[in-house]
Amino acid sequence: MLLIVQHKVTDYDAWKPVFDEHESVRAKYGGQGHTIYRGADDPNELTLVFRYESRERADEFMRDPSLAEAMRRGGVISEPRFAWVEEAEVLSYQERKAA
Numbered sequence: 594m595l596l597i598v599q600h601k602v603t604d605y606d607a608w609k610p611v612f613d614e615h616e617s618v619r620a621k622y623g624g625q626g627h628t629i630y631r632g633a634d635d636p637n638e639l640t641l642v643f644r645y646e647s648r649e650r651a652d653e654f655m656r657d658p659s660l661a662e663a664m665r666r667g668g669v670i671s672e673p674r675f676a677w678v679e680e681a682e683v684l685s686y687q688e689r690k691a692a
Contacts, residue, residue, distance in 0.1 A: 596643045596651050597676040603668035605637050611667035618659055619643070623650030648677060 602608040612629075619627075623646035632638030645651035654660065655675075664673070 594645050594648050594651065595678045595680065596645060596648075597678060598639075598641045598643070598673050600639060600664075600669050600673040601635070601671040602637050602639060603670055605631065605639070608637075608639075608667040608669070611663055615659070615663045618657060618663075619654060622654035622657065623647060624654065 616624075625644040625646060627644070628642045630640040630642070632640075643651065645654075
């Protein structure tokens with residue numbers, strides 16, 4: 594299960610260490626990894642893709658009080674937007690060309 598979160602931070606370089614120190618909490622709730630994307634026009638506009646063992650476990654994580662505190666300390670300044678997605682297809686155009 595993938596959880597996509599989008600929000601804006603005041604300063605990516607200040608946000609990242611707080612995000613990193615919260616990894617153990619994500620893992621405690623079944624987090625398996627993440628990918629971070631930064632906005633091309635605004636590097637403080639973030640899209641985070643988290644892999645979780647289940648939606649239920651990720652919902653538990655999102656209810657953990659430490660999340661709101663970490664977001665505050667990290668400088669999250671917008672209301673986060675959430676989307677749950679399941680992978681439908683992965684395709685590499687380069688691999689397709691080579692075949």
